[in-house]
Amino acid sequence: MTAPEFQRARSPEAKRRREAAILEAARSLGRERGIREVSLTDIAAAVGMHKSALLRYFETREEIFLRLTAEGWDEWSRALSARLRDTADPGPAPVARAFAATLAARGPFCDLLAHAPLNLERNVSLGAVRDFKLATLAAREPITAAVRDRLPALDERDVTDLVATAVSLAGALWQIANPGPEVAALYRGDPRLAHAVVEVEPRLARILTATVTGLVAAAGEAADEATG
Amino acid sequence: MTAPEFQRARSPEAKRRREAAILEAARSLGRERGIREVSLTDIAAAVGMHKSALLRYFETREEIFLRLTAEGWDEWSRALSARLRDTADPGPAPVARAFAATLAARGPFCDLLAHAPLNLERNVSLGAVRDFKLATLAAREPITAAVRDRLPALDERDVTDLVATAVSLAGALWQIANPGPEVAALYRGDPRLAHAVVEVEPRLARILTATVTGLVAAAGEAADEATG
Numbered sequence A, B: 001m002t003a004p005e006f007q008r009a010r011s012p013e014a015k016r017r018r019e020a021a022i023l024e025a026a027r028s029l030g031r032e033r034g035i036r037e038v039s040l041t042d043i044a045a046a047v048g049m050h051k052s053a054l055l056r057y058f059e060t061r062e063e064i065f066l067r068l069t070a071e072g073w074d075e076w077s078r079a080l081s082a083r084l085r086d087t088a089d090p091g092p093a094p095v096a097r098a099f100a101a102t103l104a105a106r107g108p109f110c111d112l113l114a115h116a117p118l119n120l121e122r123n124v125s126l127g128a129v130r131d132f133k134l135a136t137l138a139a140r141e142p143i144t145a146a147v148r149d150r151l152p153a154l155d156e157r158d159v160t161d162l163v164a165t166a167v168s169l170a171g172a173l174w175q176i177a178n179p180g181p182e183v184a185a186l187y188r189g190d191p192r193l194a195h196a197v198v199e200v201e202p203r204l205a206r207i208l209t210a211t212v213t214g215l216v217a218a219a220g221e222a223a224d225e226a227t228g
Helices: A002-008 A012-033 A040-047 A061-086 A092-104 A107-120 A126-150 A156-177 A181-189 A191-196 A200-227 B002-008 B012-033 B040-047 B061-086 B092-104 B107-120 B126-150 B156-177 B181-189 B191-196 B200-227
Strands: none
Touching: A012 A040, A012 A061, A012 A107, A040 A061, A061 A092, A061 A107, A061 A126, A092 A107, A092 A126, A092 A156, A092 A200, A107 A156, A107 B107, A107 B156, A126 A156, A126 B181, A126 B191, A156 A200, A156 B107, A156 B156, A156 B200, A181 A191, A181 B126, A191 B126, A200 B156, A200 B200, B012 B040, B012 B061, B012 B107, B040 B061, B061 B092, B061 B107, B061 B126, B092 B107, B092 B126, B092 B156, B092 B200, B107 B156, B126 B156, B156 B200, B181 B191
């Protein structure tokens, strides 16, 4: 009984350090092999803990990856907002390219984006889902401000739709672009399957350029109707 | 030994009937509770077989659901093509609305669309992935023809991008719109989480209208450059 009592009595700082080590181990394993292939046992082994001890810090493997997804949103939001602020070119295409480049450069985040609504939000407590949703909500705010600064015709709903399109597509395209080595070889070997080979960044940039162009055109029409 | 020998010697017609019954049981369970919650054991129980007997027809639960996804593509392709042919209104919006309406009316197919690249293609043989990819390729052909008939400015790559956007978004939005009863209650109960509540069809129609508008505009610019 003495050892666990001692462990539970750790300082808040020691607890935070341990949590950070668990998250870092999960991040590193997910980057290596895709998060689908990472179990709670793998994470516990990587951080040198027993699984039962790890469960005092996180309730499920999904909670660990949901926390990483929230951190990914925060980090991506900063990077995208900074890039949008630094973009000199006007118009929809540079905004779309900023989304595409910052997402494509974050493969593990794209992996998490696809898993979040499907697999991660479904095996955690309501409190964990609430924290996650509030974190993504906060991460959207600087993105909305930066996009509307570049493209003042767009309203908040337009940017919400743009962000939803960007993250859904980035998640799906990343999964298609990273199918595992055997299936990748199959794609390369059969010319009929050439369409299954996807390059995330140019594909995303092309589609998002069309979407942003269309959102700006619709906003222009709405403004014309209001004043005309 | 006699009973299994007799079963294996079934006629091809009896084998097809048994396969169809397995697929129908999986389809019905998936529709009821979402495919994430359906195991191979559940399907075997629903069809009144032992799991080991079921494995003579399909190698994994993922193969069963991948077959249903391929069937879903074929059925959706027919419905969408017919609807596009029957659309009298010109322009991008009716095309976008045809995609949105036909996808939103097929919730179980949207569920499968999200799971296919993430979970289904990763636990089946290469032959099963190849069959699936060729089936989705065939299903795209009538869609491409019908869209280009409505919007002749678009080329094949444009329609490929439009279909990729539509199915990725439909899969992601459906997952977000169907989060399980507890999380749905959380969303309704916390006004800060109102953004998490999604209505698939209007959201999809709005975004795809923007995307199609932008693709048509880009095709127009390319044509101007070629002739100008």
